[in-house]
Amino acid sequence: MxxxxxxxxxxxxxxxxxxxxxxxxxxxxxxxxxxxxxxVEGIGATAVLAYFICGAVILLIALCFAxxxxxxxxxxxxxxxxxxxxxxxxxxxxxxxxWIGNCIMxxxxxANVLAGILAIIFPVLGQxxxxxxxxxxxxGTVMLxxxxxxxxxxxxxxxxxxxxxxxxxLLVIIASAFIDxxxxxxxVAPTWSNMGTASILLFYMFMGMEAPxxxxxxxxxxxxxxxxxxxxGMCFILMLYVSxxxxxxxxxxxxxxxxxxxxxxxxxxxxxxxxxxxxxxITGALSALGVVAVDMFSITRILFASxxxxxxxxxxxxxxxxxxxxxxxxxxxxxxxFVVAVSGSFRQLAIISSxxxxxxxxxxxxxxxxxxxxxxxxxxxxxRIPFGPVIPALAGLVxxxxxxxxxxxxxxxxxxxxxxxSVIYFFMSYRKRKARIRPVGEPL
Numbered sequence: 001m002x003x004x005x006x007x008x009x010x011x012x013x014x015x016x017x018x019x020x021x022x023x024x025x026x027x028x029x030x031x032x033x034x035x036x037x038x039x040v041e042g043i044g045a046t047a048v049l050a051y052f053i054c055g056a057v058i059l060l061i062a063l064c065f066a067x068x069x070x071x072x073x074x075x076x077x078x079x080x081x082x083x084x085x086x087x088x089x090x091x092x093x094x095x096x097x098x099w100i101g102n103c104i105m106x107x108x109x110x111a112n113v114l115a116g117i118l119a120i121i122f123p124v125l126g127q128x129x130x131x132x133x134x135x136x137x138x139x140g141t142v143m144l145x146x147x148x149x150x151x152x153x154x155x156x157x158x159x160x161x162x163x164x165x166x167x168x169x170l171l172v173i174i175a176s177a178f179i180d181x182x183x184x185x186x187x188v189a190p191t192w193s194n195m196g197t198a199s200i201l202l203f204y205m206f207m208g209m210e211a212p213x214x215x216x217x218x219x220x221x222x223x224x225x226x227x228x229x230x231x232x233g234m235c236f237i238l239m240l241y242v243s244x245x246x247x248x249x250x251x252x253x254x255x256x257x258x259x260x261x262x263x264x265x266x267x268x269x270x271x272x273x274x275x276x277x278x279x280x281x282i283t284g285a286l287s288a289l290g291v292v293a294v295d296m297f298s299i300t301r302i303l304f305a306s307x308x309x310x311x312x313x314x315x316x317x318x319x320x321x322x323x324x325x326x327x328x329x330x331x332x333x334x335x336x337x338f339v340v341a342v343s344g345s346f347r348q349l350a351i352i353s354s355x356x357x358x359x360x361x362x363x364x365x366x367x368x369x370x371x372x373x374x375x376x377x378x379x380x381x382x383x384r385i386p387f388g389p390v391i392p393a394l395a396g397l398v399x400x401x402x403x404x405x406x407x408x409x410x411x412x413x414x415x416x417x418x419x420x421x422s423v424i425y426f427f428m429s430y431r432k433r434k435a436r437i438r439p440v441g442e443p444l
Contacts, residue, residue, distance in 0.1 A: 019229025026208035037263035064368035066227035085367035101356025108341035109349035114288035143334035179250030
């Protein structure tokens with residue numbers, strides 16, 4: 001079965017390397033600049049194992065995304081995968097949980113981190129009024145670039161991705177000469193319990209690879225671009241994370257927990273002085289900007305696809321007549337992100353984002369499992385996961401295990417969110433059915 005041509009009228013400009021850069025930008029955000037100091041608490045140098053656990057889990061998930069993404073050239077990403085497998089209601093829940101619960105909350109949290117980093121460099125920006133203006137400038141600039149052209153949005157993604165690759169790699173190379181081997185000795189035995197706790201915390205750093213897949217309607221040859229871009233991006237991210245953690249642990253040792261706010265900046269201060277710390281702080285700010293940039297470029301296509309399917313207001317599916325971009329979706333997404341960013345704290349937003357993302361991942365894994373059971377991948381000629389249904393089933397079980405560690409109040413909050421979304425969906429469906437059966441001439 002041949003893939004049907006897309007009718008979305010979007011330009012196809014994204015190849016494997018561009019997708020890998022977008023994935024790198026979406027995943028490598030502010031977490032790498034903070035979490036190395038948090039994950040070592042209680043387990044010390046054995047924390048490096050948690051990176052490989054998370055890497056293995058994310059690889060399973062990436063394989064499922066690669067198969068699903070290679071079978072469609074439609075925009076929408078996770079919405080498209082879940083909707084095709086389980087119908088419009090499941091697609092609506094997945095899309096809403098993802099772009100509201102996961103992405104907007106994550107972008108708002110990252111914007112707060114960016115404002116905090118800038119306040120360290122320029123203390124005057126820590127004042128409430130200036131913080132408001134910084135966040136407004138971040139969302140406003142990214143919105144404008146994405147409205148004017150997909151190429152402009154992708155250009156910002158490339159610039160921010162490349163700007164953080166260099167300093168992080170340079171820090172790894174220079175700091176490796178300052179490593180004290182005794183700081184890397186295991187003093188705490190790894191167990192399933194302590195590794196599980198560390199992995200749940202660390203998994204936040206690995207989320208986001210799915211965001212650029214929302215641009216299926218703008219990819220060159222999705223069958224090749226999706227699996228190659230995914231695997232290139234995630235393998236490089238894992239190697240970078242492990243390298244950064246090892247040099248941070250090797251240089252700081254048991255003092256890592258004392259630098260929870262900026263462990264990489266502490267390393268840079270030791271190996272390169274104040275100038276090094278400033279460079280890392282600026283890199284952290286650019287990294288945070290990159291996350292907002294790639295989400296604005298990609299997640300707006302979920303709103304676009306949902307609106308085309310009639311699950312959201314039709315205005316969100318409008319394409320700008322001159323710039324050929326989903327401009328209404330971009331404005332709505334950016335405006336909501338700004339409002340949430342100026343009204344929430346990083347910790348609150350990060351918890352909501354992680355829980356929502358895991359729920360969405362579970363839905364995608366079940367979509368991949370259904371495809372394997374029905375042998376749909378072999379019929380459609382896309383990338384195929386090895387070992388049949390084993391990988392999506394295993395990934396789904398691991399995600400459920402992670403979700404089981406949410407606190408009671410978080411579980412109740414997510415249940416309430418899903419219930420509210422369900423009510424909205426059925427209300428919208430009722431109105432659509434009523435509109436279809438309304439007699440001619442009856443007033444609206």
